[in-house]
Amino acid sequence: MISSAFAAALAARRNAFNQRVRDAQRHYPAFRTDVLQRFLADEVDGVVAAVDPARAGAVADAAVDVALALVGRALVGPAARAGTPAAVWRTLLPRYADLVAKYPDTVPAMLTNAAIHLDTLPGVRGADWIAQLAALAPRTATVDELRVVGQVAAWRAGAAHFRAGAIAAADALPAALALAAFGAHDDDAWPDLRARIAADPWWAADGADVAAGHEVGGFTGFGGAFAAPPEVRAGADGFVVRAGERCHLLLADAYGAVLLATTPGEFDRAVPGGAVQVDARRIAPDLPADGLAVCASGSTLALTSPYTHAIRVLPRVPR
Incomplete structure (x- = not known):
């Protein structure tokens, strides 16, 4: 069963959604409607139900477009090689419901594309990235902040080539959010922390054990x-x-x-x-x-x- 908010949004746009599904079936040879149905019910429904009801229709409209591409490219469902894109919808987007409601065409696609990219990098821990962003949701107020904390979280999840860019981008964050994104204490000073991180790639503000490499x-x-x-x-x-x-x-x-x-x-x-x-x-x-x-x-x-x-x-x- 899906929520009443999502059911209403789907019913209001039934003809348009059905046409999009038919277009996806022609565009993606391996498209599976059963996988789409499960993804909409298990992942997308929770996002639509979490947003302001007045924005549920716009969120559902944008979500279906992303879902069709994910299913068509076998990035979700039983044929998916990794689970990070699905976890974005199941775990992250409901926590960022306010930003999703304001920017339904931007936030879901941005986080989904980031997850897809991280899954192509051997050794990068998608689950860590999800967990860090989920924890930062109450502190993250804008799309620009989300973009930066996502970059920092990707670095801390193992994407070592993001390090320099993440440190530089964090300068644009409020100090308290920058400290939280790097796993530091609220009473630390961001300039001091930044200098230490920049000087020593093996120093971790969160006390991670790095001895074994x-x-x-x-x-x-x-x-x-x-x-x-x-x-x-x-x-x-x-x-x-x-x-x-x-x-x-x-x-x-x-x-x-x-x-x-x-x-x-x-x-x-x-x-x-x-x-x-x-x-x-x-x-x-x-x-x-x-x-x-x-x-x-x-x-x-x-x-x-x-x-x-x-x-x-x-x-x-x-x-």
């Missing part, structure tokens, strides 16, 4: 990124990795590590790591000593071995 890569035959054991060099903003015929930029910080495509020329211009003295007891690799290599870039270490397709990244200074 992160593991990235893995063998392509098991769904990983590397066809061969990777070779790592220090780059200007992180590490440049060559594995087989493919090269990647590796960025890492307190919250995660990401691999981005780059060119062989970038690898050739990068600096070989050389010998780096570290405390072996802290790294404690479960790998043979033969061929074990540690490369340093700024405040980060990258550990590689010819016996693994993975790279371990961790803070250079013990935490």
Whole structure:
């Protein structure tokens, strides 16, 4: 059963909605009406029911357009590879009901598209992003604020390449909201916190345990990124990795590590790591000593071995 508000909105626009469904069936060969019905009932209904009843029709109108695209592209339902887009509708949008009611053509699509993008980034934790944004809903008053806290939350969910942009964008937030977005205490000073975060990518305002670092890569035959054991060099903003015929930029910080495509020329211009003295007891690799290599870039270490397709990244200074 769907709510009376959503049922009324659908009934008032029945002919137009039915035509949109027929158009979607022609546009998307794998479109499934049963998946659409479940998504409307299980996810969209809660959003429509949460908004001001006077805006329910406009919200339903915009929501159906997004739902048709999600179902047509198999981004929701049993064929979906990840659940973050559905969680946006089930968990986030009802909490942002006031913004959804004011901007039904903007807010649902913005958060849905962000979720779709995050799901394409290996290692990024969509559930963490959802949880952070849900917690910030009572403090977030505008679409611009939501856009910024979404960027910060994505970085803290593992999208390390968002770090610099998230820090800069947070300057536009009210200080209290900026502190909350970074997981800091309300009585902290934003300028001081900002300076510390900018200076040390491995410092986390929320006290996250970063000592063990992160593991990235893995063998392509098991769904990983590397066809061969990777070779790592220090780059200007992180590490440049060559594995087989493919090269990647590796960025890492307190919250995660990401691999981005780059060119062989970038690898050739990068600096070989050389010998780096570290405390072996802290790294404690479960790998043979033969061929074990540690490369340093700024405040980060990258550990590689010819016996693994993975790279371990961790803070250079013990935490």
